Structures are given as structure tokens and as C-alpha cells.
Amino acid sequence: MDEITLTRRVLLVTAVGAAVLPACAGVKSREMPPPKPTGDGLIDLALTVNGEKKTLHIEPRVTLLDALRENLGLTGTKKGCDMGQCGACTVLIDGKRVNSCLQLAVQQEGRSITTIEGLARNGKLHAMQQAFIAHDAFQCGYCTPGQILSACALLQERKPADDDEIRERMSGNICRCGAYPNIVAAIKEAAS
Ligand code: FES
Ligand code: FES
Incomplete structure (x- = not known):
């Protein structure tokens, strides 16, 4: 160059x-x-x-x-x-x-910057990570770190009222494998 x-x-x-x-x-x-x-x-x-x-x-x-x-x-x-x-x-x-x-x-x-590597504490996965595993909320996994961190922030911002609100507020995170229903289910579980 x-x-x-x-x-x-x-x-x-x-x-x-x-x-x-x-x-x-x-x-x-x-x-x-x-x-x-x-x-x-x-x-x-x-x-x-x-x-x-x-x-x-x-x-x-x-x-x-x-x-x-x-x-x-x-x-x-x-x-x-x-x-x-x-x-x-x-x-x-x-x-x-x-x-x-x-x-x-x-x-x-x-x-203060937090990446997916910093989410677990003392060897224990974050509740959102556990929920993603429980709901099989990924396929190739490429989008998953971003999805999980975005979902954590979403719950910190405010609790979503329903599935539509989760979808809307997670719309900046694309999943090319189309795992959206499972991602929404995982976030709902973590929110509860
Ligand atoms: S790599 Fe940053 S938004 Fe796609
Ligand atoms: S799990 Fe493959 S892009 Fe989301």
C-alpha cells in the first residue's frame, strides 16, 4: 500500500x-x-x-x-x-x-469492556449462557457471543413485555442460521 x-x-x-x-x-x-x-x-x-x-x-x-x-x-x-x-x-x-x-x-x-470471555464467574456460566444452552439457541454459533451479550444488556435496560418486544430489541443481532425462536425462548427464561 x-x-x-x-x-x-x-x-x-x-x-x-x-x-x-x-x-x-x-x-x-x-x-x-x-x-x-x-x-x-x-x-x-x-x-x-x-x-x-x-x-x-x-x-x-x-x-x-x-x-x-x-x-x-x-x-x-x-x-x-x-x-x-x-x-x-x-x-x-x-x-x-x-x-x-x-x-x-x-x-x-x-x-469497562466486557466480552463473552468475561461473562462467566468463578467457572460458572452466566444465566443467559445457561439459557441459550438449555434452549438450543444456536446452530453454527457464530452469532451467539453477540446474541448473548446483547440479550444481557437488553434485560439490564428493562424487562421485555412480550416476545415481540424481545424480537424488536434484538433486531440488531442477525442469526443466519435462523435460531430466532430458540433465542427468544432463552431470553424469556433468563428474564424470568
Ligand atoms: S461485525 Fe460489527 S456489526 Fe457486523
Ligand atoms: S447460530 Fe449460526 S448465525 Fe446464529
Whole structure:
């Protein structure tokens, strides 16, 4: 990739990230923390992921999704569309569900990030994970981490009144295997 192409790409990614951030799933817009240039074009970044402090040395344009998967090895968070349309990359940021492919990692300093790897406690699965297993709410499983985290946040937001409300509020998480009836059943059980 030549320098002109790279520069244009960096600008585009940065612009898109800035444009979508305020609209993403309840995450309040705020000023970015000051970057810490290191002279090699990379930045030092400290993230809190699943309760643990992680330090990264990455390009400023890296998305949260790629930082989790490629830099921290947390591959439970899945990359589907990489453009905010499928929900496979859903994580929780300060308890709110967010498409991590639409977030820049550099903007997450000071926030608490939860991935599917951080949901179980002391070797015991989260109630939502247990409900998904009990109701066979997956087939290939690719969408499942995002579905489970999104469902956890849904219940934190407010208890759904009925199946239609669950379907509506889970509509950002696509399941190409069509496991929707089982997913709704699992969320209903966890809600109860
Ligand atoms: S990979 Fe992020 S929404 Fe599809
Ligand atoms: S279980 Fe295969 S995409 Fe949802």
C-alpha cells in the first residue's frame, strides 16, 4: 500500500469512526483521551477488558473489534459484516451493548469492556449462557457471543413485555442460521 492510499484510508476510517460513535447503542459521546505518540506512529493504550487492565501498542485507527481479536487474542467476539449491520461483534462498554467494529480502540480508555470471555464467574456460566444452552439457541454459533451479550444488556435496560418486544430489541443481532425462536425462548427464561 503506498503512502497516498494509506493516508486516505486512515482519514476515511477516522472520519467514519467519528461519525458513527454518538449513534452507537447508548454510548455517550465524549472527548477522546489524548493519544500518547511514541514516535513510531503507534500509540500506547490501556484498556480494561473483563476486569483486567491491558496495555496495547497499536495504530490509532484500529477498531475495538480488531484490538480485542488480533491484539488481545479474545476471539470470542466475532467479525461478521465489519460495518455495523450484523451484531456479531457486540460487546458491553460500561454495561451498554455496542458494535465493536464501529468503535476505535483508542476511544475506550477509562471504560469497562466486557466480552463473552468475561461473562462467566468463578467457572460458572452466566444465566443467559445457561439459557441459550438449555434452549438450543444456536446452530453454527457464530452469532451467539453477540446474541448473548446483547440479550444481557437488553434485560439490564428493562424487562421485555412480550416476545415481540424481545424480537424488536434484538433486531440488531442477525442469526443466519435462523435460531430466532430458540433465542427468544432463552431470553424469556433468563428474564424470568
Ligand atoms: S461485525 Fe460489527 S456489526 Fe457486523
Ligand atoms: S447460530 Fe449460526 S448465525 Fe446464529
